[in-house]
Amino acid sequence: MREATTISVGGPAPYDVVVGSGVRHGLAPVLGGATTVAVVADPAVAAVADAVASSLQGAARRVVRLDLVSGEAVKSVAEAARLWDELGSMPLTRSDALVAVGGGATTDLVGFVAATWLRGVRVAHVPTTLLGMVDAAVGGKTGLNIAAGKNLVGAFHPPVSVAVDLDVLATLPPAEWVNGIPEVIKTGFIADPVILDLVEADPAAATRPDGAVARELIERTIRVKAKVVSEDLREAGLREILNYGHTLGHAIERRESYSWPHGHAVSVGLVFAAALARSAGRLDDSTASRHRRVLDALGLPTRYPADALPDLMEGMRVDKKARGDRLRFVVLDGLARPGVLEAPSLALLAEAYSEVAS
Numbered sequence: 001m002r003e004a005t006t007i008s009v010g011g012p013a014p015y016d017v018v019v020g021s022g023v024r025h026g027l028a029p030v031l032g033g034a035t036t037v038a039v040v041a042d043p044a045v046a047a048v049a050d051a052v053a054s055s056l057q058g059a060a061r062r063v064v065r066l067d068l069v070s071g072e073a074v075k076s077v078a079e080a081a082r083l084w085d086e087l088g089s090m091p092l093t094r095s096d097a098l099v100a101v102g103g104g105a106t107t108d109l110v111g112f113v114a115a116t117w118l119r120g121v122r123v124a125h126v127p128t129t130l131l132g133m134v135d136a137a138v139g140g141k142t143g144l145n146i147a148a149g150k151n152l153v154g155a156f157h158p159p160v161s162v163a164v165d166l167d168v169l170a171t172l173p174p175a176e177w178v179n180g181i182p183e184v185i186k187t188g189f190i191a192d193p194v195i196l197d198l199v200e201a202d203p204a205a206a207t208r209p210d211g212a213v214a215r216e217l218i219e220r221t222i223r224v225k226a227k228v229v230s231e232d233l234r235e236a237g238l239r240e241i242l243n244y245g246h247t248l249g250h251a252i253e254r255r256e257s258y259s260w261p262h263g264h265a266v267s268v269g270l271v272f273a274a275a276l277a278r279s280a281g282r283l284d285d286s287t288a289s290r291h292r293r294v295l296d297a298l299g300l301p302t303r304y305p306a307d308a309l310p311d312l313m314e315g316m317r318v319d320k321k322a323r324g325d326r327l328r329f330v331v332l333d334g335l336a337r338p339g340v341l342e343a344p345s346l347a348l349l350a351e352a353y354s355e356v357a358s
């Protein structure tokens with residue numbers, strides 16, 4: 001069996017992301033000194049969490065297993081409060097730790113509770129979706145949703161370790177794997193074009209967690225995210241490039257009341273961002289058209305209704321990453337050369353939108 005790969009994340013609180021088969025069993029060394037460890041999971045992966053808990057027996061005097069609710073619904077104040085109450089009744093102390101087992105929703109919520117419980121206790125993540133592995137569990141952003149919007153409440157709280165265990169993907173529904181692919185493609189365009197070469201060589205393999213290129217795609221995407229967040233934990237500069245394709249993507253998600261998968265919205269957003277850079281005279285035709293080609297080959301959507309632009313403009317203006325009401329887009333000045341386009345004219349936006357309009 002291939003050995004595990006360790007990817008280090010730097011910054012104020014460095015940690016390792018370990019990728020491989022069976023690595024969910026290797027968390028004990030990073031949780032040393034804990035009397036109690038609470039392993040908190042999405043019920044869809046309760047069996048994975050049980051196995052993680054068993055492997056921690058011996059590392060702590062007490063290992064407690066808790067399940068929250070499945071998926072996005074977990075990112076609520078009510079679920080956070082329920083977990084705080086559980087931690088209070090244990091009690092979970094400053095030297096203790098949490099382990100989150102689940103997709104990005106679970107790692108976001110458990111990470112947030114870890115950031116706020118006793119003003120910060122250790123958390124380790126065992127992401128179980130592609131999006132969780134390559135994005136949500138790496139980088140230290142945590143969050144929950146409130147009525148006013150998604151991810152409006154949160155904290156930066158880096159984990160002490162991330163165990164990316166490829167075995168847990170065996171139960172992941174194919175649609176959830178595909179939902180994470182646009183983040184991988186995004187990473188190919190902003191930083192690591194080998195990702196694009198791998199996907200183009202065998203698109204069918206890229207759409208499967210058991211495909212020959214899955215591990216390499218995961219590792220390459222994590223390496224880029226690790227490098228970016230090592231330099232910029234708090235989104236003060238470089239981290240903005242990770243937002244490529246997301247400005248329009250978030251507006252589509254909002255317009256669809258979050259019924260569209262995030263990955264589908266980002267897929268359209270990537271094609272739009274490429275068109276915007278081409279219309280602005282910053283990106284060559286062949287790199288721009290490569291966006292649609294590669295996303296089409298993966299079966300991802302690349303078009304959105306023509307009459308939606310006014311709504312989307314409104315949505316983009318209230319995106320929390322807009323500064324004031326000036327629109328800002330991450331664009332490419334060439335392959336793997338991200339830059340920023342600020343306050344584009346309506347004419348430019350409309351021209352670029354016509355490329356994705358259906």
Ligand SMILES: NC(=O)c1ccc[n+]([C@@H]2O[C@H](COP(=O)([O-])OP(=O)(O)OC[C@H]3O[C@@H](n4cnc5c(N)ncnc54)[C@H](O)[C@@H]3O)[C@@H](O)[C@H]2O)c1
Binds near residue numbers: 128142143172
């Ligand atoms: N913190 C960050 O930097 C960051 C970055 C990107 C996304 N996010 C957040 O991540 C969330 C989306 O993450 P997600 O796509 O992983 O969604 P998710 O956590 O909701 O999981 C998707 C679905 O897959 C199920 N599931 C998870 N793992 C499984 C497995 N191995 N087998 C079977 N079923 C499984 C879940 O129960 C759920 O129904 C959003 O809330 C988003 O805001 C955060």
